[in-house]
Amino acid sequence: MPNLDRRRFLRDAAAGTALVSTAGLAGATLAAPAQAAPPAAAPVAAAPAGRRRGPVSFRWWGTSGWRVDIGDRTVLVDPYLSRIDTGLFTGAFNQSTSLEVDTSVVDALVDRAATVFVTHTHWDHYMDVPYIAGRTGARVFGTLTAYHLGLAHGVPSGQLSPVKGGEVLDFGDHTVEVVGALHSRNLSYSMAFPGVRVSPPPKPATIADLPEGDTLSYQLRVDGGPAVFFMGASDFVERNLTGLAPDVAMVALPSSTATADYAARLLAALDHPKVVVPVHFDNFETDLRNPVPVAPNDRERLDEFIATIRRVSPRSRVLVPEYGTAYHF
Template identity: 60%
Template sequence: MSIGRRGFLRGAVAGGALTPLLAGAAAPAHATAAAAAPGASPTGGGGGAVFRWLGTSGWRIDMPGRPSVLVDPFLTRFSTGLFDPDREFDAATRLTVDAGTVDEHTADIGDGGVVLVTHTHWDHFSDVPHIATTTGAQVVGTLTTYHLAQAMGVPVGQTSPVRGGEVLDFDGCVVEVVSSRHSRNANHSVTFAGVRVEVPGKPATIADLPEGDTLAFQVTPPSGPSVFFMGASDFAEREVAGLAPDVAMVALPSTSSTHEYVPRLLEALERPGTVVPVHWDHFERALANPPVDGTGKGMSVAEFTALVRRVSPGSRVVVPEYLTPYTF
């Protein structure tokens, strides 16, 4: 079986870049997204939370007077062959951390910083141990996250295992943990499936980081808005019922194995005012704007935008650029 991006099915990689903002019908005023000017204060225009996309499904959330929250921070870019039509995907690719780049964007998150991990595939987790050990941040994730973090040097006191259903308070920032599901490839399966039920030996390759079950998170800063974060393109309706976020960070599907994924998700989330596509970029290229579309044979951002407009015409689609401050 040949393996490719995110859903781990090889496809041709589109080489074009995308327009930063694609707006659907007007969203309700309270849920409309506005991009702050580059270089703006990290406190944002109105003293509210500021969100920066770190690529893949990664985000940084900065809140005035409080430590930052990170979601799936993956900033190191290295080649596995995932996007390269001239070579095979290499499951034995060695894990590496670009400490300079990671530190540049995470070292100042502040005492009491939090890292939320949706699952432990390398493009979501492999930078997390470095961030935790250099900043003292608390790592929140599955039992597999808990065990792998310790295997990679994170003190047990900095690791918080969760299952879904928890409602956590981090200095006034409320984090609802949601049991979720990982994307399915064309064989209706998951690459690097499995869990870690105890602390293993130190991982050395990307194959040493299994999916480890998948979570989603709804984060509500003290001043709002409520934002739903996904790390993979599947979910369970019963688990997201009643969340009704203002903003949804939606992972794009790479296959059609999950039935009516986008329409079902938007309905289950009660059609958020703002929808932001994530996990669509070529995450083995430099972290530089404009991002390069890495969807290959999966759903493109343009296709996703058209689908959102059709099934949730009151939602606005905001296509993010790397490290750009957004307020919602």
């Protein structure tokens, strides 16, 4: 769940240098970008000796949502596609907004999923997950709150796997390490809808029924491919990141009162990834179409974040993503 002052968009003029190739979103057609996409560039870095680079693609679905295709296996992270209007970006935030999944949008984009990883259970990360689990049979990983909310939505317990941080899950051709994290905070050093669920509640009906429920990050390491770090909210536990050293880091735009020296400490803890991808800067209450809609009042914040990344981690390449574009790292 974002803060109102935490969104903005800048098309990175150097984005083309950070991606290997691009393609349309599998299983769906997004609106065409307002301008032609840059030509495919050379690979970000040559694969180390002895590692084979398999058919792996990463597609951003807005907020901190991702679709990762590893061969014929699809992994989802925070898949929020319904993008309902809560008034968050118009100054008329309605905490009683109903949870209404846009099944036509979800069905068009989610043709399959083996696993879903939930960073936290605010509506803009979790709301579509129970429907996706029912549609695909995917196994859902998340906090104990995510587990209990899944049960409340009717997801079978056999599809729900609670995790807390520290687990390294083996899926054969890839592993996923679960990392304990923190949620972003607003100017009052608080957040919307704090709290956890220690037992299944009544079926959630409004966005206020989906609390933060503790926050996780994930690192996916592909056999013969990249190690990619996923953040879902704008804060972190510095000590929990030691030793991860991802090739690529999907990092959330800092919130009003994130950890001091946010970018410098985050990227140093991650050992200065080769590619840094800012996320959670878009207006996620509009249609999922390019050019990416800018969240109000955040263009300057994103500019500053990119400039800071380049200053504190000059060897990292910054890629500002577009919706549905397939990136190959």
